[in-house]
Amino acid sequence: EPEVTQTPSHQVTQMGQEVILRCVPISNHLYFYWYRQILGQKVEFLVSFYNNEISEKSEIFDDQFSVERPDGSNFTLKIRSTKLEDSAMYFCASTAAYEQYFGPGTRLTVT
Amino acid sequence: GDSVTQMEGPVTLSEEAFLTINCTYTATGYPSLFWYVQYPGEGLQLLLKATKADDKGSNKGFEATYRKETTSFHLEKGSVQVSDSAVYFCALSGSGGSYIPTFGRGTSLIVHP
Numbered sequence: 091e092p093e094v095t096q097t098p099s100h101q102v103t104q105m106g107q108e109v110i111l112r113c114v115p116i117s118n119h120l121y122f123y124w125y126r127q128i129l130g131q132k133v134e135f136l137v138s139f140y141n142n143e144i145s146e147k148s149e150i151f152d153d154q155f156s157v158e159r160p161d162g163s164n165f166t167l168k169i170r171s172t173k174l175e176d177s178a179m180y181f182c183a184s185t186a187a188y189e190q191y192f193g194p195g196t197r198l199t200v201t
Numbered sequence: 202g203d204s205v206t207q208m209e210g211p212v213t214l215s216e217e218a219f220l221t222i223n224c225t226y227t228a229t230g231y232p233s234l235f236w237y238v239q240y241p242g243e244g245l246q247l248l249l250k251a252t253k254a255d256d257k258g259s260n261k262g263f264e265a266t267y268r269k270e271t272t273s274f275h276l277e278k279g280s281v282q283v284s285d286s287a288v289y290f291c292a293l294s295g296s297g298g299s300y301i302p303t304f305g306r307g308t309s310l311i312v313h314p
Contacts, residue, residue, distance in 0.1 A: 096244075121300055123301070131306075132290075132304055132305070132306045132307060133245065133290065133304045133307075135301055135302075138300070138301055146301060179244075181244055181245060185300055187300075189233070189235070189247065189250060190247075190294070190300070190302060191247070192237075192244050192245040192246070192247075193244055194243060194244040195243075195244040
């Protein structure tokens, strides 16, 4: 069964550094998403992406964040200057309809 | 806006006990409803879904029925196992044409042998 994959599974970075989280969505899906989950809290929507542009974003997705689909398969989330409060699990998801398929997540730890 | 309310956790049960996790929602239009499960250290996995009123989603012994009249989608399982210990998230999407799901806060289930 096709699945969404994410790399790395765990990323440790120092405050102020840039990180790029990578996702490979399911190949025939058209909508892509990033979510985050701070430890023990609810899953929060960050951004959705369709037709090579952002279609919706939350207030969490400020100027420090950007997304890109650099080729036909990868979908990336970049955090330009990480803060301690960016420490969270980041999930990528893709969909062809209303059902979203989630990747296993990248745990980002900012020290 | 849309919202999903789940019962507070943790829910602690003995193996083979009956499970109910309550979920109610507020939405415009006719959303699809989902239950996701998150096992320790893993991502979200779709457990079951229902796309219209009176539909029953089922998977791995879990069931939930889309009740439009009570705006509910309660998760049930007749006999839980230790391996069911996880966090369960109720979610909706498709309300007002948006694909973005709205999640509940999650309910932690702990099953003891």
